[in-house]
Amino acid sequence: MSSEAITSTDNAVFALQNVRYLYNDRQLALDGIDLTIQRGEQVVLLGANGSGKSTLLKLLDGIYTPSAGTMHVLGQDIKTATTGEEAFRFHQEIGLVFQDPDIQLFSATVFDDVAFGPLQMGLSQREVKERCDEALELMEITHLARRAPFELSGGEKKRAAIASVLSLKPEVILLDEPTAALDPRTKWVLVNLIRKLGEAGKTVITTTHELEIVPVIARRILVMGENRSILADGTPNRSCTTANY
Amino acid sequence: MNTTSSQGSVKKTYRRQFGWIEKTIAGIAAAIEQAVFTEEHSRQPGLLQALDPRAKLAMFLVVVLAASLSNSLVALPCLYLVLLLLARLSKVPFDFFIRRVWIGIPFFAGIVILPSVFVTSGPRLFDIALGALHFGPSSASLLSGTIFIARVGVSVSLAVLLILTTPWSDILKSLRAFHVPQIFVLLLSMTYRYIFLFLHSANGMFEARKSRTVGRSSGQEQRGWVSGSMSHLMNRSFKMSNDVYAAMAARGFQGEVRSYNAYRMTAQDWLALVLACLLAVLIFCIGRYVL
Ligand SMILES: Nc1ncnc2c1ncn2[C@@H]1O[C@H](COP(=O)(O)OP(=O)(O)OP(=O)(O)O)[C@@H](O)[C@H]1O
Ligand SMILES: [Mg+2]
Numbered sequence: 175m176s177s178e179a180i181t182s183t184d185n186a187v188f189a190l191q192n193v194r195y196l197y198n199d200r201q202l203a204l205d206g207i208d209l210t211i212q213r214g215e216q217v218v219l220l221g222a223n224g225s226g227k228s229t230l231l232k233l234l235d236g237i238y239t240p241s242a243g244t245m246h247v248l249g250q251d252i253k254t255a256t257t258g259e260e261a262f263r264f265h266q267e268i269g270l271v272f273q274d275p276d277i278q279l280f281s282a283t284v285f286d287d288v289a290f291g292p293l294q295m296g297l298s299q300r301e302v303k304e305r306c307d308e309a310l311e312l313m314e315i316t317h318l319a320r321r322a323p324f325e326l327s328g329g330e331k332k333r334a335a336i337a338s339v340l341s342l343k344p345e346v347i348l349l350d351e352p353t354a355a356l357d358p359r360t361k362w363v364l365v366n367l368i369r370k371l372g373e374a375g376k377t378v379i380t381t382t383h384e385l386e387i388v389p390v391i392a393r394r395i396l397v398m399g400e401n402r403s404i405l406a407d408g409t410p411n412r413s414c415t416t417a418n419y
Numbered sequence: 420m421n422t423t424s425s426q427g428s429v430k431k432t433y434r435r436q437f438g439w440i441e442k443t444i445a446g447i448a449a450a451i452e453q454a455v456f457t458e459e460h461s462r463q464p465g466l467l468q469a470l471d472p473r474a475k476l477a478m479f480l481v482v483v484l485a486a487s488l489s490n491s492l493v494a495l496p497c498l499y500l501v502l503l504l505l506a507r508l509s510k511v512p513f514d515f516f517i518r519r520v521w522i523g524i525p526f527f528a529g530i531v532i533l534p535s536v537f538v539t540s541g542p543r544l545f546d547i548a549l550g551a552l553h554f555g556p557s558s559a560s561l562l563s564g565t566i567f568i569a570r571v572g573v574s575v576s577l578a579v580l581l582i583l584t585t586p587w588s589d590i591l592k593s594l595r596a597f598h599v600p601q602i603f604v605l606l607l608s609m610t611y612r613y614i615f616l617f618l619h620s621a622n623g624m625f626e627a628r629k630s631r632t633v634g635r636s637s638g639q640e641q642r643g644w645v646s647g648s649m650s651h652l653m654n655r656s657f658k659m660s661n662d663v664y665a666a667m668a669a670r671g672f673q674g675e676v677r678s679y680n681a682y683r684m685t686a687q688d689w690l691a692l693v694l695a696c697l698l699a700v701l702i703f704c705i706g707r708y709v710l
Binding site for chain 1: 587668
Protein backbone atom coordinates (compact mmCIF):
# COMPACT_ATOMS: atom_id res chain seq x y z
CA MET A 175 0.00 0.00 0.00
CA SER A 176 2.63 2.53 1.05
CA SER A 177 5.11 1.66 -1.71
CA GLU A 178 2.36 2.10 -4.27
CA ALA A 179 1.52 5.48 -2.74
CA ILE A 180 5.11 6.63 -3.02
CA THR A 181 5.49 5.69 -6.69
CA SER A 182 2.18 7.26 -7.68
CA THR A 183 2.96 10.47 -5.85
CA ASP A 184 6.64 10.74 -6.70
CA ASN A 185 6.40 14.14 -8.28
CA ALA A 186 3.83 15.45 -5.85
CA VAL A 187 4.68 17.99 -3.18
CA PHE A 188 1.84 16.83 -0.98
CA ALA A 189 -0.10 13.57 -1.13
CA LEU A 190 -2.76 12.97 1.50
CA GLN A 191 -5.01 9.94 1.74
CA ASN A 192 -7.99 9.83 4.02
CA VAL A 193 -6.35 12.20 6.48
CA ARG A 194 -8.15 13.09 9.67
CA TYR A 195 -7.09 15.50 12.40
CA LEU A 196 -8.45 15.99 15.90
CA TYR A 197 -7.44 18.72 18.33
CA ASN A 198 -6.63 17.30 21.77
CA ASP A 199 -7.97 13.91 20.61
CA ARG A 200 -11.48 15.31 20.87
CA GLN A 201 -12.28 18.22 18.58
CA LEU A 202 -12.58 17.01 14.99
CA ALA A 203 -11.07 19.56 12.60
CA LEU A 204 -10.37 17.57 9.41
CA ASP A 205 -11.90 14.35 8.16
CA GLY A 206 -11.42 12.21 5.08
CA ILE A 207 -9.04 14.56 3.26
CA ASP A 208 -7.77 13.16 -0.07
CA LEU A 209 -5.48 15.60 -1.78
CA THR A 210 -2.55 15.60 -4.17
CA ILE A 211 -0.70 18.78 -5.03
CA GLN A 212 1.95 18.75 -7.76
CA ARG A 213 5.08 20.86 -7.90
CA GLY A 214 4.43 24.35 -9.25
CA GLU A 215 0.69 24.37 -8.71
CA GLN A 216 -1.04 27.54 -7.56
CA VAL A 217 -3.90 26.59 -5.32
CA VAL A 218 -6.49 28.64 -3.48
CA LEU A 219 -8.28 27.10 -0.51
CA LEU A 220 -11.77 28.42 0.18
CA GLY A 221 -14.21 27.58 2.93
CA ALA A 222 -16.40 28.97 5.70
CA ASN A 223 -15.01 30.00 9.10
CA GLY A 224 -14.02 26.95 11.08
CA SER A 225 -14.01 24.60 8.10
CA GLY A 226 -10.41 23.62 8.79
CA LYS A 227 -8.34 25.69 6.34
CA SER A 228 -5.76 26.85 8.87
CA THR A 229 -5.56 23.36 10.33
CA LEU A 230 -4.87 21.88 6.89
CA LEU A 231 -2.07 24.38 6.26
CA LYS A 232 -0.45 23.62 9.62
CA LEU A 233 -0.67 19.96 8.74
CA LEU A 234 1.02 20.60 5.41
CA ASP A 235 3.74 22.61 7.17
CA GLY A 236 4.47 19.69 9.48
CA ILE A 237 3.41 21.55 12.63
CA TYR A 238 0.69 18.98 13.27
CA THR A 239 0.81 15.33 12.27
CA PRO A 240 -2.35 13.55 11.05
CA SER A 241 -4.36 11.65 13.65
CA ALA A 242 -5.21 9.08 10.99
CA GLY A 243 -4.55 8.46 7.30
CA THR A 244 -1.32 8.71 5.32
CA MET A 245 0.52 11.82 4.28
CA HIS A 246 3.57 12.15 2.05
CA VAL A 247 5.56 15.33 1.60
CA LEU A 248 8.11 15.57 -1.24
CA GLY A 249 7.87 11.82 -1.67
CA GLN A 250 8.56 11.06 1.98
CA ASP A 251 6.29 9.97 4.79
CA ILE A 252 5.52 12.98 6.98
CA LYS A 253 6.93 11.29 10.10
CA THR A 254 10.38 10.76 8.57
CA ALA A 255 10.30 14.10 6.77
CA THR A 256 9.93 16.07 10.01
CA THR A 257 12.51 14.32 12.17
CA GLY A 258 16.24 14.82 12.46
CA GLU A 259 18.28 16.00 9.48
CA GLU A 260 15.28 15.72 7.16
CA ALA A 261 13.38 18.28 9.22
CA PHE A 262 15.98 20.85 8.29
CA ARG A 263 15.48 20.33 4.57
CA PHE A 264 11.73 20.18 5.07
CA HIS A 265 11.53 23.60 6.73
CA GLN A 266 13.84 25.08 4.15
CA GLU A 267 11.52 23.91 1.35
CA ILE A 268 8.18 24.74 2.93
CA GLY A 269 7.23 28.05 4.52
CA LEU A 270 3.98 29.01 6.25
CA VAL A 271 2.63 32.49 6.91
CA PHE A 272 0.35 32.17 9.94
CA GLN A 273 -3.10 33.69 10.05
CA ASP A 274 -2.21 35.48 13.30
CA PRO A 275 0.98 37.55 12.82
CA ASP A 276 1.40 37.96 16.59
CA ILE A 277 2.32 34.28 16.79
CA GLN A 278 4.86 34.56 14.07
CA LEU A 279 6.66 37.70 15.16
CA PHE A 280 8.56 36.83 18.30
CA SER A 281 11.80 38.80 18.08
CA ALA A 282 12.64 42.21 19.46
CA THR A 283 12.76 43.89 16.06
CA VAL A 284 11.25 43.26 12.64
CA PHE A 285 14.71 42.77 11.18
CA ASP A 286 15.59 40.08 13.74
CA ASP A 287 12.39 38.30 12.85
CA VAL A 288 13.03 38.36 9.14
CA ALA A 289 16.59 37.22 9.79
CA PHE A 290 15.49 34.34 12.03
CA GLY A 291 14.87 31.77 9.29
CA PRO A 292 18.01 32.44 7.22
CA LEU A 293 20.12 32.37 10.40
CA GLN A 294 18.71 28.95 11.31
CA MET A 295 19.77 27.79 7.86
CA GLY A 296 23.33 28.70 8.77
CA LEU A 297 23.90 31.26 6.02
CA SER A 298 26.73 33.78 6.29
CA GLN A 299 26.08 37.22 7.77
CA ARG A 300 26.32 38.80 4.35
CA GLU A 301 23.81 36.42 2.78
CA VAL A 302 21.43 36.87 5.70
CA LYS A 303 21.60 40.64 5.32
CA GLU A 304 21.00 40.41 1.58
CA ARG A 305 17.99 38.14 1.96
CA CYS A 306 16.48 40.29 4.67
CA ASP A 307 16.90 43.50 2.73
CA GLU A 308 15.33 41.87 -0.29
CA ALA A 309 12.34 40.51 1.66
CA LEU A 310 11.79 43.79 3.50
CA GLU A 311 11.89 45.66 0.22
CA LEU A 312 9.44 43.27 -1.44
CA MET A 313 6.93 43.87 1.35
CA GLU A 314 7.78 47.61 1.40
CA ILE A 315 8.67 47.68 5.10
CA THR A 316 12.34 48.60 4.98
CA HIS A 317 11.56 51.64 7.14
CA LEU A 318 10.12 49.39 9.88
CA ALA A 319 13.19 47.15 10.20
CA ARG A 320 14.29 48.47 13.59
CA ARG A 321 10.82 48.72 15.15
CA ALA A 322 9.40 46.25 17.67
CA PRO A 323 6.82 43.97 15.99
CA PHE A 324 4.09 44.46 18.57
CA GLU A 325 4.00 48.21 18.18
CA LEU A 326 3.14 47.92 14.48
CA SER A 327 -0.32 48.26 12.97
CA GLY A 328 -2.27 45.17 11.95
CA GLY A 329 -1.36 45.45 8.27
CA GLU A 330 2.29 46.23 9.01
CA LYS A 331 2.51 43.13 11.18
CA LYS A 332 1.02 41.05 8.40
CA ARG A 333 3.59 42.35 5.94
CA ALA A 334 6.42 41.69 8.40
CA ALA A 335 5.13 38.13 8.91
CA ILE A 336 5.13 37.53 5.15
CA ALA A 337 8.64 38.99 4.82
CA SER A 338 9.86 36.64 7.55
CA VAL A 339 8.82 33.68 5.41
CA LEU A 340 9.96 35.11 2.06
CA SER A 341 13.48 35.52 3.46
CA LEU A 342 13.65 31.71 3.68
CA LYS A 343 13.07 31.48 -0.09
CA PRO A 344 11.01 28.30 0.22
CA GLU A 345 9.95 26.26 -2.81
CA VAL A 346 6.49 25.76 -1.34
CA ILE A 347 4.73 28.74 0.21
CA LEU A 348 1.62 28.37 2.36
CA LEU A 349 -0.26 31.62 3.00
CA ASP A 350 -3.08 31.75 5.55
CA GLU A 351 -5.28 34.73 4.68
CA PRO A 352 -2.36 36.89 3.57
CA THR A 353 -4.52 39.78 2.41
CA ALA A 354 -6.58 40.13 5.59
CA ALA A 355 -5.98 43.52 7.24
CA LEU A 356 -4.20 44.97 4.22
CA ASP A 357 -5.27 48.21 2.55
CA PRO A 358 -6.38 47.90 -1.09
CA ARG A 359 -3.11 49.07 -2.61
CA THR A 360 -0.91 46.82 -0.46
CA LYS A 361 -3.32 43.98 -1.06
CA TRP A 362 -2.87 44.16 -4.82
CA VAL A 363 0.89 44.54 -4.47
CA LEU A 364 0.85 41.29 -2.53
CA VAL A 365 -1.52 39.58 -4.95
CA ASN A 366 0.86 40.44 -7.77
CA LEU A 367 3.76 39.12 -5.74
CA ILE A 368 1.93 35.83 -5.17
CA ARG A 369 1.24 35.61 -8.90
CA LYS A 370 4.92 36.23 -9.68
CA LEU A 371 6.02 33.58 -7.21
CA GLY A 372 3.72 31.17 -9.03
CA GLU A 373 5.13 32.18 -12.41
CA ALA A 374 8.63 31.62 -11.08
CA GLY A 375 7.67 27.97 -10.56
CA LYS A 376 7.00 27.99 -6.82
CA THR A 377 4.15 26.00 -5.34
CA VAL A 378 1.77 28.43 -3.64
CA ILE A 379 -1.23 27.51 -1.53
CA THR A 380 -3.33 30.41 -0.29
CA THR A 381 -6.45 30.55 1.86
CA THR A 382 -8.68 33.57 1.54
CA HIS A 383 -12.18 34.91 1.93
CA GLU A 384 -11.73 37.51 -0.80
CA LEU A 385 -13.13 36.08 -4.00
CA GLU A 386 -11.96 38.92 -6.25
CA ILE A 387 -8.31 37.96 -5.84
CA VAL A 388 -8.94 34.27 -6.57
CA PRO A 389 -8.78 34.38 -10.41
CA VAL A 390 -5.45 36.22 -10.29
CA ILE A 391 -3.61 33.79 -8.04
CA ALA A 392 -5.33 30.43 -8.64
CA ARG A 393 -4.90 27.72 -11.26
CA ARG A 394 -6.84 25.38 -9.03
CA ILE A 395 -9.44 25.92 -6.34
CA LEU A 396 -10.27 23.72 -3.37
CA VAL A 397 -13.39 24.28 -1.32
CA MET A 398 -13.63 22.95 2.24
CA GLY A 399 -17.12 21.97 3.29
CA GLU A 400 -19.07 21.92 6.52
CA ASN A 401 -18.27 18.21 6.94
CA ARG A 402 -14.54 19.10 7.31
CA SER A 403 -13.49 17.49 4.05
CA ILE A 404 -12.87 18.77 0.54
CA LEU A 405 -16.19 19.58 -1.14
CA ALA A 406 -15.05 20.77 -4.54
CA ASP A 407 -11.82 20.71 -6.53
CA GLY A 408 -11.52 22.40 -9.90
CA THR A 409 -10.42 25.31 -12.06
CA PRO A 410 -11.29 28.89 -11.11
CA ASN A 411 -14.50 29.54 -13.02
CA ARG A 412 -16.21 26.26 -12.18
CA SER A 413 -15.69 25.98 -8.43
CA CYS A 414 -16.34 29.64 -7.88
CA THR A 415 -19.81 29.42 -9.28
CA THR A 416 -20.75 26.01 -7.96
CA ALA A 417 -19.51 26.48 -4.45
CA ASN A 418 -21.79 28.41 -2.23
CA TYR A 419 -20.30 28.89 1.19
CA MET B 420 -24.48 55.97 23.58
CA ASN B 421 -24.85 56.54 27.33
CA THR B 422 -27.55 54.04 28.23
CA THR B 423 -26.91 54.33 31.94
CA SER B 424 -28.29 57.83 32.46
CA SER B 425 -31.85 56.57 32.68
CA GLN B 426 -31.09 54.36 35.60
CA GLY B 427 -30.40 56.26 38.79
CA SER B 428 -28.66 53.54 40.77
CA VAL B 429 -26.31 52.77 37.95
CA LYS B 430 -25.53 56.42 37.41
CA LYS B 431 -24.54 56.86 41.01
CA THR B 432 -21.62 54.50 40.78
CA TYR B 433 -20.76 55.25 37.18
CA ARG B 434 -17.75 57.30 38.17
CA ARG B 435 -16.01 54.18 39.43
CA GLN B 436 -16.16 52.40 36.12
CA PHE B 437 -12.75 50.84 36.61
CA GLY B 438 -11.58 50.07 40.06
CA TRP B 439 -8.12 50.24 41.34
CA ILE B 440 -7.39 46.51 40.98
CA GLU B 441 -7.95 46.54 37.27
CA LYS B 442 -6.26 49.87 36.85
CA THR B 443 -3.21 48.74 38.74
CA ILE B 444 -2.80 45.46 36.91
CA ALA B 445 -3.50 46.99 33.53
CA GLY B 446 -1.09 49.81 34.33
CA ILE B 447 1.70 47.49 35.40
CA ALA B 448 1.24 45.24 32.37
CA ALA B 449 1.25 48.18 29.96
CA ALA B 450 4.23 49.85 31.65
CA ILE B 451 6.39 46.72 31.60
CA GLU B 452 5.48 45.95 28.03
CA GLN B 453 6.33 49.50 27.08
CA ALA B 454 9.57 49.85 29.03
CA VAL B 455 11.12 46.43 28.56
CA PHE B 456 9.85 45.13 25.29
CA THR B 457 10.03 48.19 23.11
CA GLU B 458 13.67 48.42 24.18
CA GLU B 459 13.22 52.14 23.72
CA HIS B 460 16.26 53.13 25.76
CA SER B 461 18.52 50.62 24.07
CA ARG B 462 17.81 52.24 20.73
CA GLN B 463 18.72 55.78 21.80
CA PRO B 464 21.98 57.15 20.41
CA GLY B 465 23.86 57.13 23.72
CA LEU B 466 27.31 56.33 25.05
CA LEU B 467 26.68 52.81 26.34
CA GLN B 468 24.39 51.90 23.46
CA ALA B 469 27.27 52.42 21.04
CA LEU B 470 29.42 49.78 22.72
CA ASP B 471 29.65 46.13 21.72
CA PRO B 472 27.33 44.07 23.96
CA ARG B 473 30.14 41.64 24.75
CA ALA B 474 32.33 44.50 25.95
CA LYS B 475 29.44 45.81 28.01
CA LEU B 476 28.80 42.44 29.60
CA ALA B 477 32.48 42.06 30.49
CA MET B 478 32.57 45.59 31.93
CA PHE B 479 29.47 44.80 33.94
CA LEU B 480 30.96 41.62 35.39
CA VAL B 481 34.26 43.28 36.34
CA VAL B 482 32.64 46.25 38.06
CA VAL B 483 30.00 44.17 39.85
CA LEU B 484 32.77 41.95 41.19
CA ALA B 485 34.68 44.98 42.47
CA ALA B 486 31.54 46.48 44.01
CA SER B 487 30.55 43.32 45.79
CA LEU B 488 34.05 42.93 47.25
CA SER B 489 34.22 46.53 48.36
CA ASN B 490 33.31 47.54 51.89
CA SER B 491 34.22 51.18 51.64
CA LEU B 492 31.63 53.88 52.22
CA VAL B 493 33.69 56.15 49.99
CA ALA B 494 34.18 53.89 47.01
CA LEU B 495 30.57 52.72 46.66
CA PRO B 496 28.97 56.20 46.56
CA CYS B 497 31.70 57.34 44.15
CA LEU B 498 30.93 54.39 41.91
CA TYR B 499 27.25 55.24 42.07
CA LEU B 500 28.03 58.80 40.93
CA VAL B 501 29.94 57.35 37.99
CA LEU B 502 26.89 55.22 37.15
CA LEU B 503 24.62 58.26 37.26
CA LEU B 504 26.96 60.05 34.91
CA LEU B 505 26.93 57.07 32.52
CA ALA B 506 23.15 56.90 32.67
CA ARG B 507 23.01 60.58 31.78
CA LEU B 508 25.38 60.11 28.85
CA SER B 509 23.28 57.14 27.68
CA LYS B 510 20.07 59.17 27.71
CA VAL B 511 18.43 57.08 30.41
CA PRO B 512 16.05 59.39 32.32
CA PHE B 513 17.33 60.07 35.85
CA ASP B 514 14.12 59.68 37.78
CA PHE B 515 13.30 56.43 35.97
CA PHE B 516 16.74 55.03 36.69
CA ILE B 517 16.93 56.11 40.32
CA ARG B 518 13.38 55.28 41.31
CA ARG B 519 13.40 51.84 39.66
CA VAL B 520 16.43 50.83 41.66
CA TRP B 521 16.00 52.45 45.04
CA ILE B 522 12.29 51.94 45.64
CA GLY B 523 11.82 48.18 45.66
CA ILE B 524 15.10 46.40 45.86
CA PRO B 525 16.93 47.82 48.91
CA PHE B 526 13.65 47.29 50.71
CA PHE B 527 13.94 43.55 50.15
CA ALA B 528 17.65 43.69 50.89
CA GLY B 529 16.73 45.52 54.10
CA ILE B 530 14.53 42.67 55.26
CA VAL B 531 17.38 40.27 54.72
CA ILE B 532 19.88 42.40 56.60
CA LEU B 533 17.66 43.58 59.50
CA PRO B 534 18.23 40.59 61.82
CA SER B 535 22.00 40.92 61.60
CA VAL B 536 21.80 44.64 62.28
CA PHE B 537 19.62 44.32 65.36
CA VAL B 538 20.69 41.00 66.81
CA THR B 539 24.09 41.94 68.18
CA SER B 540 26.22 41.29 71.21
CA GLY B 541 28.39 43.85 72.96
CA PRO B 542 27.79 47.60 73.23
CA ARG B 543 24.59 48.78 71.49
CA LEU B 544 23.68 52.27 70.28
CA PHE B 545 20.23 51.84 71.84
CA ASP B 546 18.43 48.94 73.38
CA ILE B 547 15.00 47.43 72.78
CA ALA B 548 13.84 45.01 75.45
CA LEU B 549 11.35 42.29 74.57
CA GLY B 550 10.93 40.37 77.79
CA ALA B 551 14.22 38.69 78.48
CA LEU B 552 15.54 39.39 74.97
CA HIS B 553 17.42 42.53 74.12
CA PHE B 554 17.84 43.93 70.63
CA GLY B 555 19.74 46.89 69.28
CA PRO B 556 22.24 47.87 66.65
CA SER B 557 25.89 48.30 67.42
CA SER B 558 27.89 50.81 65.42
CA ALA B 559 29.69 47.97 63.68
CA SER B 560 26.48 46.17 62.66
CA LEU B 561 24.93 49.42 61.47
CA LEU B 562 27.95 50.11 59.29
CA SER B 563 27.98 46.65 57.76
CA GLY B 564 24.21 46.92 57.12
CA THR B 565 24.68 50.22 55.32
CA ILE B 566 27.50 48.80 53.25
CA PHE B 567 25.39 45.81 52.31
CA ILE B 568 22.54 48.02 51.14
CA ALA B 569 24.96 50.22 49.20
CA ARG B 570 26.47 47.18 47.47
CA VAL B 571 23.07 45.81 46.50
CA GLY B 572 21.95 49.20 45.26
CA VAL B 573 25.06 49.70 43.16
CA SER B 574 24.95 46.18 41.72
CA VAL B 575 21.28 46.47 40.82
CA SER B 576 21.94 49.88 39.25
CA LEU B 577 24.66 48.30 37.15
CA ALA B 578 22.31 45.52 36.02
CA VAL B 579 19.52 47.96 35.22
CA LEU B 580 21.93 50.12 33.26
CA LEU B 581 23.13 47.12 31.24
CA ILE B 582 19.61 45.90 30.50
CA LEU B 583 18.26 49.32 29.60
CA THR B 584 21.03 50.09 27.15
CA THR B 585 21.33 46.68 25.47
CA PRO B 586 18.72 44.86 23.39
CA TRP B 587 17.76 41.59 25.02
CA SER B 588 18.79 39.50 22.03
CA ASP B 589 22.27 41.06 22.21
CA ILE B 590 22.60 40.18 25.88
CA LEU B 591 21.71 36.57 25.07
CA LYS B 592 24.15 36.58 22.20
CA SER B 593 26.99 37.84 24.40
CA LEU B 594 26.21 35.16 26.97
CA ARG B 595 27.00 32.67 24.22
CA ALA B 596 30.29 34.49 23.59
CA PHE B 597 31.13 33.85 27.26
CA HIS B 598 30.41 30.14 26.75
CA VAL B 599 27.27 30.09 28.87
CA PRO B 600 25.63 26.72 28.03
CA GLN B 601 23.24 26.76 25.10
CA ILE B 602 20.37 25.26 27.09
CA PHE B 603 20.59 28.04 29.67
CA VAL B 604 20.45 30.75 27.01
CA LEU B 605 17.52 28.98 25.33
CA LEU B 606 15.67 28.80 28.64
CA LEU B 607 16.22 32.53 29.20
CA SER B 608 14.97 33.42 25.76
CA MET B 609 11.86 31.24 26.05
CA THR B 610 11.08 32.70 29.48
CA TYR B 611 11.37 36.15 28.04
CA ARG B 612 8.96 35.28 25.23
CA TYR B 613 6.56 33.68 27.66
CA ILE B 614 6.46 36.77 29.86
CA PHE B 615 6.04 38.91 26.81
CA LEU B 616 3.09 36.86 25.55
CA PHE B 617 1.58 36.84 29.02
CA LEU B 618 1.69 40.62 29.28
CA HIS B 619 0.56 41.01 25.72
CA SER B 620 -2.54 38.89 26.21
CA ALA B 621 -3.18 40.59 29.55
CA ASN B 622 -3.21 43.96 27.83
CA GLY B 623 -5.44 42.59 25.08
CA MET B 624 -7.93 41.27 27.61
CA PHE B 625 -8.07 44.50 29.55
CA GLU B 626 -8.70 46.42 26.37
CA ALA B 627 -11.34 43.97 25.21
CA ARG B 628 -13.14 44.18 28.52
CA LYS B 629 -12.93 47.95 28.67
CA SER B 630 -14.47 48.26 25.22
CA ARG B 631 -17.40 46.07 26.22
CA THR B 632 -18.05 47.47 29.68
CA VAL B 633 -21.06 49.74 29.78
CA GLY B 634 -21.81 51.26 33.15
CA ARG B 635 -19.98 50.08 36.19
CA SER B 636 -18.93 46.94 37.92
CA SER B 637 -18.78 46.45 41.65
CA GLY B 638 -15.58 45.78 43.52
CA GLN B 639 -16.60 42.19 44.10
CA GLU B 640 -17.39 41.64 40.43
CA GLN B 641 -14.01 43.06 39.56
CA ARG B 642 -12.15 40.84 41.94
CA GLY B 643 -14.07 37.88 40.58
CA TRP B 644 -13.18 38.84 37.05
CA VAL B 645 -9.52 39.40 37.82
CA SER B 646 -9.05 36.07 39.57
CA GLY B 647 -11.07 34.26 36.92
CA SER B 648 -9.20 35.86 34.06
CA MET B 649 -5.79 35.18 35.59
CA SER B 650 -6.14 31.43 35.17
CA HIS B 651 -7.61 31.94 31.74
CA LEU B 652 -4.68 34.18 30.93
CA MET B 653 -2.17 31.54 31.99
CA ASN B 654 -3.86 28.99 29.75
CA ARG B 655 -4.05 31.38 26.89
CA SER B 656 -0.45 32.50 27.01
CA PHE B 657 0.65 28.90 27.45
CA LYS B 658 -1.18 27.95 24.26
CA MET B 659 0.31 30.97 22.54
CA SER B 660 3.82 30.08 23.59
CA ASN B 661 3.30 26.59 22.19
CA ASP B 662 2.18 28.17 18.94
CA VAL B 663 5.20 30.45 18.94
CA TYR B 664 7.46 27.48 19.45
CA ALA B 665 5.76 25.82 16.48
CA ALA B 666 6.31 28.96 14.43
CA MET B 667 9.99 28.93 15.35
CA ALA B 668 10.33 25.24 14.51
CA ALA B 669 8.59 25.88 11.20
CA ARG B 670 11.39 28.24 10.30
CA GLY B 671 14.09 25.72 11.07
CA PHE B 672 14.69 26.36 14.77
CA GLN B 673 16.42 23.37 16.34
CA GLY B 674 17.44 24.70 19.72
CA GLU B 675 20.44 26.77 18.69
CA VAL B 676 19.90 30.49 19.22
CA ARG B 677 21.53 32.13 16.24
CA SER B 678 21.37 35.83 15.76
CA TYR B 679 22.47 38.41 13.32
CA ASN B 680 25.81 39.70 14.51
CA ALA B 681 26.53 43.13 13.14
CA TYR B 682 28.84 43.97 16.02
CA ARG B 683 32.60 44.00 15.91
CA MET B 684 34.88 44.87 18.81
CA THR B 685 36.43 48.23 17.97
CA ALA B 686 39.23 50.22 19.60
CA GLN B 687 36.54 52.17 21.39
CA ASP B 688 35.13 48.98 22.93
CA TRP B 689 38.55 47.85 24.10
CA LEU B 690 39.19 51.30 25.57
CA ALA B 691 35.89 51.18 27.48
CA LEU B 692 36.76 47.72 28.76
CA VAL B 693 40.19 48.87 29.96
CA LEU B 694 38.61 51.89 31.68
CA ALA B 695 36.11 49.62 33.43
CA CYS B 696 38.95 47.41 34.65
CA LEU B 697 40.85 50.45 35.93
CA LEU B 698 37.69 51.60 37.69
CA ALA B 699 37.36 48.19 39.33
CA VAL B 700 40.98 48.28 40.49
CA LEU B 701 40.48 51.79 41.80
CA ILE B 702 37.42 50.76 43.82
CA PHE B 703 39.39 47.87 45.22
CA CYS B 704 42.32 50.09 46.19
CA ILE B 705 40.15 52.74 47.83
CA GLY B 706 38.58 50.03 49.98
CA ARG B 707 41.96 48.55 50.86
CA TYR B 708 44.29 51.47 51.42
CA VAL B 709 42.32 54.66 51.83
CA LEU B 710 39.17 53.92 53.84
N1 LIG C 1 -6.23 24.97 19.13
C1 LIG C 1 -7.44 24.43 18.88
N2 LIG C 1 -7.99 23.60 19.79
C2 LIG C 1 -9.19 23.03 19.54
N3 LIG C 1 -9.91 23.22 18.45
C3 LIG C 1 -9.44 24.03 17.51
C4 LIG C 1 -8.16 24.69 17.67
N4 LIG C 1 -7.92 25.45 16.58
C5 LIG C 1 -9.00 25.28 15.77
N5 LIG C 1 -9.90 24.43 16.32
C6 LIG C 1 -11.17 23.99 15.71
O1 LIG C 1 -10.89 23.35 14.47
C7 LIG C 1 -11.80 23.73 13.49
C8 LIG C 1 -11.08 24.27 12.26
O2 LIG C 1 -10.41 25.46 12.60
P1 LIG C 1 -9.52 26.28 11.55
O3 LIG C 1 -8.79 27.33 12.33
O4 LIG C 1 -8.71 25.34 10.76
O5 LIG C 1 -10.63 26.96 10.64
P2 LIG C 1 -10.46 27.95 9.39
O6 LIG C 1 -11.06 27.30 8.21
O7 LIG C 1 -9.06 28.38 9.28
O8 LIG C 1 -11.38 29.16 9.83
P3 LIG C 1 -11.20 30.74 9.53
O9 LIG C 1 -11.73 31.03 8.18
O10 LIG C 1 -12.05 31.39 10.59
O11 LIG C 1 -9.74 31.09 9.69
C9 LIG C 1 -12.76 24.74 14.13
O12 LIG C 1 -13.97 24.07 14.42
C10 LIG C 1 -12.05 25.16 15.39
O13 LIG C 1 -13.00 25.37 16.40
MG1 LIG D 1 -8.05 30.14 9.50
